[in-house]
Amino acid sequence: MADSNAVETLSGGVLSDALVHALDQLGVALLIKDVASGRYEWANEAASSLLAGPRTTVVGAQDADLFDAVQAVALRAADQQALSLTQGFLTEHRLERSGERRDFTVWRQAPAQEGAHKLLSVWKDVTEQKRRETQLHSALEQLEAQQKANDDLRRDMQDNQVRDSASGLYHRAHFEEQLRREADLSSREQREFALVSVSIDGLEEILRLHGPEGGERVVEALGRLLRANTRAMDSPCRLGGDRFVVLLSGVGLATAHSRMEQLRRQCAGHIVPHNGQQIPFSVSMGVASFPHTAGSVEEMMRSADRAMASARDTGGNRVALASIQFVHT
Numbered sequence: 001m002a003d004s005n006a007v008e009t010l011s012g013g014v015l016s017d018a019l020v021h022a023l024d025q026l027g028v029a030l031l032i033k034d035v036a037s038g039r040y041e042w043a044n045e046a047a048s049s050l051l052a053g054p055r056t057t058v059v060g061a062q063d064a065d066l067f068d069a070v071q072a073v074a075l076r077a078a079d080q081q082a083l084s085l086t087q088g089f090l091t092e093h094r095l096e097r098s099g100e101r102r103d104f105t106v107w108r109q110a111p112a113q114e115g116a117h118k119l120l121s122v123w124k125d126v127t128e129q130k131r132r133e134t135q136l137h138s139a140l141e142q143l144e145a146q147q148k149a150n151d152d153l154r155r156d157m158q159d160n161q162v163r164d165s166a167s168g169l170y171h172r173a174h175f176e177e178q179l180r181r182e183a184d185l186s187s188r189e190q191r192e193f194a195l196v197s198v199s200i201d202g203l204e205e206i207l208r209l210h211g212p213e214g215g216e217r218v219v220e221a222l223g224r225l226l227r228a229n230t231r232a233m234d235s236p237c238r239l240g241g242d243r244f245v246v247l248l249s250g251v252g253l254a255t256a257h258s259r260m261e262q263l264r265r266q267c268a269g270h271i272v273p274h275n276g277q278q279i280p281f282s283v284s285m286g287v288a289s290f291p292h293t294a295g296s297v298e299e300m301m302r303s304a305d306r307a308m309a310s311a312r313d314t315g316g317n318r319v320a321l322a323s324i325q326f327v328h329t
Helices: 005-011 017-026 045-051 069-083 127-162 172-189 203-228 253-268 297-313
Strands: 029-034 040-043 089-097 100-109 118-125 193-200 235-240 243-248 271-274 277-280 283-290 319-321
Touching: 017 029, 017 045, 029 045, 040 045, 045 118, 069 089, 069 100, 069 118, 100 127, 172 193, 172 235, 172 243, 172 297, 193 203, 193 253, 193 297, 203 235, 203 243, 203 253, 203 271, 203 277, 243 253, 253 283, 253 319, 283 297, 297 319
Parallel strands: 283 319
Antiparallel strands: 029 040, 029 118, 089 100, 100 118, 193 243, 193 283, 235 243, 271 277
8 A cells, every 4th residue: 555645635534544444344445546647546455455466566557557458448448437427437347367257346436626637446346246146147047947847847737638649639528518618608699609520531541551650640630730720719629549520619500611621621632741651631521510400519419420421431531511400380
């Protein structure tokens, strides 16, 4: 430490010996620089331990003596910024000290006295604080990622309870519940809905030629096409084997037939790759509607199944409509 009068001159007595001692105990570096020469005129004991490096003291040194050229230029620019302000200037610097990168916050304050040509700077090593913040941030990111993984797993487990793993379509139990709700809603509001029974044509032959795995690939393909051609309020379902059923909410027989005809064409033109081969497939579908072709859920299922069987028995790759009921008055 040198030129103790510099402290008194710069601060007007504010920086007492007790304050300087307290800063030393806290490991906070306090320095006074001559603006004209760029040399540090005074430094507390903490400054030497934080900033001196191979030098025994920072007093008499310039930034270029203590830091590399790039760091010295950055520090000089910060000094100039502080000199242009009256309220002081806070910056952050990452500097090479004793073979490692250290993080510092630096508060610079130009004196209020005219002609003082001094700059007071207070340096605090925040490396450990930054490291803890980084570790905390990393830990929070890991917790967030783990929470997301747990949420995804929970959704997958819930999804597996209502969806078939191969086709991605609903299981029978979920479908039957949705069907009852739709029937109740349609009865109260006097609106239509449709039910489509779907069967993969010639699945036994596909299994014979391509094995169980080839059959699964076809089921997966049909599941994707069914999901792509239905809305969020609809309920496509796999009943098992080559049997599928689709609940189309709030649509009548003609609309349901048009949509299923589009799906039929997509299936007929879809090729499933498997083991270097291509597996073509088609579907037969029967469309029933409530209340035109059936007055109850049970009759609606039977009506759609009969129409699907008719489509399959007449060569497959067809969409057949269930017969409309006529009520005698």
